[in-house]
Amino acid sequence: MPINEDDRRLFLKNTLGLDHGYRLGGKLHQPSYYSWLEQLFHSLMQDDTTRRLFQQLADWDRYTYRHSFDVFLLGSLLAHQLAWSNIREVACGLLLHDIGKTAIPRSVLTKQETPTLAEWKLLQTHARHGYDILTTQGYSDTIASMVYSHHERSDGSGYPYGMSASSLKDPIRLLAVVDVYSALSLDRPYLSAVPPHQAVSMIRDEVGPLDPQYVRAFCELLGIFPAGATVQLTNDASAIILDMEEALPTLPLVRDNQTNETFYLPIDQTIQIHQWIDPF
Numbered sequence: 001m002p003i004n005e006d007d008r009r010l011f012l013k014n015t016l017g018l019d020h021g022y023r024l025g026g027k028l029h030q031p032s033y034y035s036w037l038e039q040l041f042h043s044l045m046q047d048d049t050t051r052r053l054f055q056q057l058a059d060w061d062r063y064t065y066r067h068s069f070d071v072f073l074l075g076s077l078l079a080h081q082l083a084w085s086n087i088r089e090v091a092c093g094l095l096l097h098d099i100g101k102t103a104i105p106r107s108v109l110t111k112q113e114t115p116t117l118a119e120w121k122l123l124q125t126h127a128r129h130g131y132d133i134l135t136t137q138g139y140s141d142t143i144a145s146m147v148y149s150h151h152e153r154s155d156g157s158g159y160p161y162g163m164s165a166s167s168l169k170d171p172i173r174l175l176a177v178v179d180v181y182s183a184l185s186l187d188r189p190y191l192s193a194v195p196p197h198q199a200v201s202m203i204r205d206e207v208g209p210l211d212p213q214y215v216r217a218f219c220e221l222l223g224i225f226p227a228g229a230t231v232q233l234t235n236d237a238s239a240i241i242l243d244m245e246e247a248l249p250t251l252p253l254v255r256d257n258q259t260n261e262t263f264y265l266p267i268d269q270t271i272q273i274h275q276w277i278d279p280f
């Protein structure tokens, strides 16, 4: 499907607004992934309702708009890495997951101070508002459930219902991980962003509430792992991540578990991290 110039520019502009440092991992810098995502975005924009809703988000709250595009990029890459067959549907749920924020007063969304308890309660209603908006427009159950349940957590600590792990379908679990990472690693009106390696550590600490399978897959997608993780290297050795520099989180300091040798992963990438092997 040929991409029109407007969508190409919109995709580029939105992507450039997000890609500082390593927060999107390395994949977007590969032309084939960039083109694939650009095409996916264009195919979603072919639907007039999706285009209109996404534009409404842009007009209502720039932070939520930027965050939604970010979640679309990262979540679609993760679904692609996991070889899901319904990526277009999931991508639509990712892009519109916070559409219910258009029903929340702008003064609450853009407030510079930490929200009050009453404001938190009001903010939490965006999940139900989003569900109502999308079901009225005839979106699929999968998409509507992603919007309704993206703040639910596997241990029942989320909202709106405190659902248990067994009720949360895979697209919701994937979205929850990417949503938290995006929220932590982008500036919010009332909170500054943390660097990607810190966001990854915070997500690891949420394993239990967040699905460990998707936390692991997401770290592998970014190529950024929390300190303390045990990984398998491409030379087959197992190693523990000790530390990393903020500017080079994909080249951490590691200790080989057999030889006890400590070294930074080399810039020439002759040794890389193959996978995260900690049991959860």
Ligand SMILES: [Fe+2]
Pocket: 097, 098, 126, 150, 151
């Ligand atoms: Fe949300």
Ligand SMILES: [Fe+2]
Pocket: 067, 071, 097, 098, 179
């Ligand atoms: Fe979100």
